[in-house]
Amino acid sequence: MQQKPNSSDMDFSICSKCLADQTRLTRNADGAECKICTLPFTVYHFKADSKTKRTVICHNCSKQRNVCQCCLLDLQWQIPIELRDRVLSALQDSQVTTAEAQNEMMKRFIALKNGDSHKLGGASVTSDANNTAQVLARMQERVADLQDSLSTTEKATNVKAAVSAPSGREGADISHLTKKLPLKSSLLEPSQSFFLYNIDPSMAEWAIVDAVSGIAGTPSWQDPMSTSVVINHLARCGGIRFKSSELAQRFQNGLDTFQTASKVTKGKLPVSNSKIHVVAWPQFHRAALGNKNTECLQLAKVLDTLVQRDLVPLPGVRPNIKETSKVGKPRKNRGTNKSKKSRRIMDIEL
Numbered sequence: 617m618q619q620k621p622n623s624s625d626m627d628f629s630i631c632s633k634c635l636a637d638q639t640r641l642t643r644n645a646d647g648a649e650c651k652i653c654t655l656p657f658t659v660y661h662f663k664a665d666s667k668t669k670r671t672v673i674c675h676n677c678s679k680q681r682n683v684c685q686c687c688l689l690d691l692q693w694q695i696p697i698e699l700r701d702r703v704l705s706a707l708q709d710s711q712v713t714t715a716e717a718q719n720e721m722m723k724r725f726i727a728l729k730n731g732d733s734h735k736l737g738g739a740s741v742t743s744d745a746n747n748t749a750q751v752l753a754r755m756q757e758r759v760a761d762l763q764d765s766l767s768t769t770e771k772a773t774n775v776k777a778a779v780s781a782p783s784g785r786e787g788a789d790i791s792h793l794t795k796k797l798p799l800k801s802s803l804l805e806p807s808q809s810f811f812l813y814n815i816d817p818s819m820a821e822w823a824i825v826d827a828v829s830g831i832a833g834t835p836s837w838q839d840p841m842s843t844s845v846v847i848n849h850l851a852r853c854g855g856i857r858f859k860s861s862e863l864a865q866r867f868q869n870g871l872d873t874f875q876t877a878s879k880v881t882k883g884k885l886p887v888s889n890s891k892i893h894v895v896a897w898p899q900f901h902r903a904a905l906g907n908k909n910t911e912c913l914q915l916a917k918v919l920d921t922l923v924q925r926d927l928v929p930l931p932g933v934r935p936n937i938k939e940t941s942k943v944g945k946p947r948k949n950r951g952t953n954k955s956k957k958s959r960r961i962m963d964i965e966l
């Protein structure tokens with residue numbers, strides 16, 4: 617039997633979904649900078665499902681986080697790291713987080729740790745069969761409990777009611793969050809920070825950061841001294857802060873914009889196949905993105921409603937925006953149907 621030549625160099629972690637049936641990979645030593653630690657790494661290119669794919673983070677970073685080097689989803693659970701850690705936090709009644717380095721020095725420091733033994737956040741669970749089994753057993757218990765309580769109390773409530781009355785019986789009261797969020801703001805006011813929503817849960821943070829860098833014209837728009845990017849996948853929103861007002865303005869000017877039915881101008885940031893909606897958020901406040909899972913889920917509902925409202929076509933304007941399929945595609949603008957629909961949407965108080 618033939619051993620792989622120089623097996624440490626040939627190592628990679630690519631999930632079966634990305635790899636499909638592909639066995640032929642092209643290797644490019646030091647082919648790119650890792651999206652996480654920024655060190656040069658061995659890039660693998662391959663063709664799967666008639667698309668050319670490539671690894672975007674180094675193998676060590678992938679092992680530390682137990683994620684696929686291409687799609688960055690957890691190798692075992694196929695969900696984003698942030699979501700995985702939330703699920704584990706809830707199941708273990710303790711805070712599980714994958715703390716990513718905010719500056720160059722910390723990046724190098726974490727990069728030096730060997731990913732075989734040094735696991736970050738929930739990776740220590742999902743990279744280990746025993747730990748995973750324990751957590752899954754716990755999950756089964758919780759699901760059973762949940763089913764019991766659902767069948768007794770919440771059978772009759774409906775989702776629409778929860779959205780229009782966030783403080784109602786179903787869903788958490790998140791008015792303390794929504795009053796700090798710029799839900800009625802436009803893109804155009806002067807601001808060094810911005811609120812992002814309509815974020816697909818599978819969208820990697822680096823992809824968003826890259827898209828912002830593309831519009832701002834530089835990858836170094838973040839302030840190395842403070843948190844510049846916060847993405848909450850569960851709430852499907854986030855915030856970014858630029859290190860200078862010049863960069864923020866360049867971003868503002870570079871974004872495509874659209875107008876809502878109430879004549880508010882908002883920005884659209886294309887990432888992969890969907891578009892993130894962007895408004896100014898001068899009072900950037902990371903806690904307003906929610907912390908508890910129930911709050912985040914409720915916020916996601918409220919924001920979905922906002923996205924729908926954003927997409928109601930202006931009278932007389934034919935929409936040519938294409939959004940992700942899940943959240944309210946712009947409907948055809950047709951007589952009575954339309955006025956009925958906009959009334960339902962406009963009624964909702966945030």
Ligand SMILES: [Zn+2]
Nearest residue numbers: 650653674677
């Ligand atoms: Zn790396």
Ligand SMILES: [Zn+2]
Nearest residue numbers: 631634684687
């Ligand atoms: Zn993958």
